[in-house]
Amino acid sequence: MSMKVSSRQVDGVTIVDCSGRITLGEGSVVLKDAIRELLSKGQKKILLNLGDVSYIDSSGIGELVSAFTTVRNQGGELKLLNLTKKVHDLLQITKLYTVFDVKDDEATAVKSF
């Protein structure tokens, strides 16, 4: 299953709903393009909803890190929402769980920006 993204606005925060696989190739490119497009529109409060992301490989992890640093370097914030167990475990063993601001409730996450 290839990766799909769609975005919506909630109280000034852009929620990016991701589904599928964030892996080397198409998945990583889709995420990179989505972040780039949001930043070009000045949307710098970004909440990545990964609830329907079934799989991430090391390239996908790299793309999440890239998105995080790119948004931060432009004065914005990128947070993660609704990690599946697989993604949660991956971020734990790579020690990235403490780097990212991870939320499990959308309303709380939106208010945290």
Next chain:
Amino acid sequence: MHRGRANYRIRYEKAFLSVKVGRLETLLSPPVMFPDSEAMTNHRVSYTLDSTLETVDSAERTATRIATEAGFDDDEVMRIAMAVREAAVNAVLHGNAYDPGKKVSLEFERVGEDLVITIRDQGKGMDLNKIPDPLAPENLLKTSGRGIFLIRSFMDEVQIHPSQAGTEIKLIKHVHGSSGGGKEASQ
């Protein structure tokens, strides 16, 4: 064999008997499969693959199928398949650098209680001293360099054999062993 598609040769071997059974155009439905985990004992299946992204996906799918047939649970199958995917990525990208003249070999073998997976490329050989520690604070926000770390995390034993003719990485999972651990014997 169609140009632009991976050429696969599967060899099915038992002890010293080696029987070439044919060429395939896809890894999705190979004609020779392990009928069950018992039949994998001392058996081996190997593939020769092009240096393409398709190979990475195919390697992951094949690992998923074979690990499932070997009796691993869903979590272990995911870990094995991810380790194979990461090793295939290294072989295709960093080893062979997408060179269409270079191949990746992928081999699955049941050795006693172990599932042994070997991936070889035809690159210049990985420099083990240049593999960064992705958990080091200065590397945490790097966008690459986690593949070998994930492989070590998900497999029971990892052996890396770089040479000027390419890199061979051997991934070992104990069929009835505990998960993870990442013991390594790099040479």
